Amino acid sequence: QVQLVESGGGLVQPGGSLRLSCAASGSIFSIYAMGWYRQAPGKQRELVATMTNGGFTVYADSVKGRFTISRNNAKNTVYLQMNGLKPEDTAVYYCKAVASPTDYWGQGTQVTVSS
16 A cells, blocks of 8 residues: 655645645555646546656646656655646646556645636
């Protein structure tokens, strides 16, 4: 079992920044990638960014150049630095651990971009 605890969401004005954190605990040896997804009201959950243990990253086109995913392996934590936030970034952001034999999800943290 893997437990994921997210933090860092909130309300921010357009153009502002937030940093999300996701701390993993439990069977972390089974994790081979971690990432962030988001789900806006009435929409499907979508990939935001992901990073493998080897450091390979994938970003959604909509966030490239604005968001950066990083990991602190000593703290078993993955971060999502979000700059240049737009109203369309408003969503619940979920942390995901890709592990064997199953994936794990965090509880989600709300990000609202509004003036």
